[in-house]
Amino acid sequence: MMTKYLAKGYLWLLLILLYSPILIIMIFSFTEAKVLGNWTGFSTKLYTSLFSGGVRHSLVSALWNTFTIAMIAATVSTLLGTMAAIGIYNLRTRTRQAVGFVNSIPMLNPDIITGVSLFLLFISLGISQGFVTVVLAHITFCTPYVVLSVMPRLKYMNQNVYEAALDLGATPFQALRKVILPEIRPGMISGFILAFTLSIDDFAVTIFTIGNEGLETLSTYIYADARKGGLTPELRPLSTIIFVTVLVLLIIINKRAEKANANKRT
């Protein structure tokens, strides 16, 4: 009995530790105080000022940049990563292991190294840094993750399925489109989501490739803001909105997965 309470208590303690920072930000997004921790009464003023007035062209445009970069980077790396995974999968075992190892290096490599080396690469090639370089950099570090999430789907697939399609008269390209792609689609989707979140999250690589043309993503903006002294209070409602959006998305995805499973079983 005692251990049961202990186990439950431990769980709750962990959950509180995990979520209290987010909860605090959410609570304090509904007050006007400049400094976090002061409660000056309920207000939605921070929410309205986020989408109007002077802050709009900095914080919201940083958010918009982050989102566009993530969208492009995730899409391109999903395409590249899927093609690469199919290619790697069809190599001989030895070569496949070697290429798989090479693929895992960028993931294990510290972001700061990736950032610095990309920075030096762009400098040496004389490419002026800005939106394009950030997108290229994000594609670079996202692609290995897509490869990694598509690979298991390929392994899990019945080896004869591709041959069965050819046997039934499909050209290799038709077999790829009508059989392989539908089979690995879940891996591609999770690879895309992974790439998308990695791109949104990234700071280390972005700061080295963003240049000084005034382009800001959410992470670089917050960093710059924090160094200027204190975070803008509008960050609180923004974080809240992002968190709630992600939460809703997660719930929808889980519900759909549950439904799909239930359908399979009947």
Place this chain on the structure above:
Amino acid sequence: MQKSDNIIRVEHVSKYFGEKAALDDVTLYVRKGEFVTLLGPSGCGKTTLLRLIAGFQSATEGVITISGQVITETPPHKRPVNTVFQKYALFPHLNVFNNIAFGLKLKKLPAATIAKKVKQALKMVGMTDYEYRDVDSLSGGQQQRVAIARAIVNEPEVLLLDEPLAALDLKMRKDMQLELKEMHKSLGITFVYVTHDQEEALTLSDTIAVMSEGRIQQIGTPVDIYNEPINSFVADFIGESNILNGTMVKDHLVHFAGQTFECVDEGFGEDVPVDVVVRPEDIYIFELSDAAILQGIVTSSVFKGVHYEMMVQTPNGYEFMVHDYHTFEVGQEVGLRVKPADIHVMKKERITNTFEGKWIDPTHVEFLGTTFECKEMQGIEPGTKVTVEVDFNRVVLEDNEEDGILTGDVKFILYKGNHYHLTVFTDWNEDIFVDTQDVWDDGDRVGISIAPEYIRVIK
């Protein structure tokens, strides 16, 4: 055999994977409408041969023709064949209807025609009303039916089946065997069927090709293969059999198990070593009397449903498997008899191990990639190519790999009544044949050694 009748012609086809030959100069003709089975143990090349016909792999050497068209280099989607795979290989994201319609849709047939053909195919395999089911929700047998429907709906000239029933349970397998046979009759298309199950092959086929180590050992009707196996491998693989070493004394007279028997074989010559095959059901077993040619003691008796399977040990150490409707008690003395026509005599493939070797010095010779000590011989130049012979029973196998001069894997075991005849695949990629009393298992890793005095070197 009329050449024009042959829908498939496989001529001198070899397939190498690196150094290893999966198929070694295989020639096979399949007549239109025939049910041909490629039968053999795993790794014998039967699936490779099927995949070459389907086009999933290309032959290293040789020519494959279907309906008079050379298709050796044709990609699979342009061949007039369809395949049923062992693990069904249905498309999991499509339902039953769309799985079966896959090939027809690629041909851009009108939707009404497709619907009609799919319905017919489903009826053919006894799966009417399953059109809109998810393939994952079907049982193994049902999935295989859908896979068959998906292949036959395209009306191929040849249907290739790669162990289609291997994943099903026994009862389902038996049912499906009968259905496949019916289907073959009513469709009238040529079936090429791959299996390792000899009973399945005997039940289904018009013609069986028994394969081993990349070669076709024997081609014939099930009855021919069963009754007249061409060598000890085929005899051992098809059905139960007693295989013994014997000597052909002269025409119609063979000596084995310490006795001389009348037989119907001739043309072997006199005093020639042969393999003798006697099927267990061809041995008469009775209480000991004057009619007995062999006598022995029953050492075991097991009821097998229809008959009893008994092991009988003769006084001079030979063991016979006997099938009979009557049982004899363990320990009982019995007499055995075989009709002359039921003794099958086969030419021995080899009577001793023969290797190509190199003379090193007066007491050493190199073969199987290893230097062996041998009896001293003078007058041979070091480096001369020589032939080395070692008798089967002079090769010693060791449990401990390190105890042998070289190592290998036991890959084929044949019981010869009073000893085992083993094929050991050495690390030098060459076989060595061993006669031994010891019991080994398939796949055992062994050390191999040969005493110097038993190595015969021939210039």
